[in-house]
Amino acid sequence: MKCEKCDREFSEEEAREYPNKIRVHRNKLICEHCLVDMGVTLNETEPFWTYIDTRTDLGRMGG
Ligand SMILES: [Zn+2]
Numbered sequence: 001m002k003c004e005k006c007d008r009e010f011s012e013e014e015a016r017e018y019p020n021k022i023r024v025h026r027n028k029l030i031c032e033h034c035l036v037d038m039g040v041t042l043n044e045t046e047p048f049w050t051y052i053d054t055r056t057d058l059g060r061m062g063g
Pocket of ligand 1: 003004005006007008030031032033034
C-alpha cells in the first residue's frame with residue numbers, strides 16, 4: 001500500500017505493527033506525515049484495517 005499524496009510505500013507488516021503510520025482519509029490512503037501536513041487529526045481518519053473490513057462487509061452485502 002502507498003500514500004496517495006506523497007507516494008511513500010508501506011508494507012502490510014508496517015501497517016499492522018504501526019497502525020497510525022498509514023490511515024484512511026476520505027477513502028484515500030494517507031501517511032501520518034501527510035495527515036499532519038494537511039492538518040487532519042487521527043480522529044478524522046480510519047485505521048487501514050478497519051477500512052478494509054468495512055469494504056469487505058459492503059462487498060458481502062452486495063453494495
Ligand atoms: Zn504521505
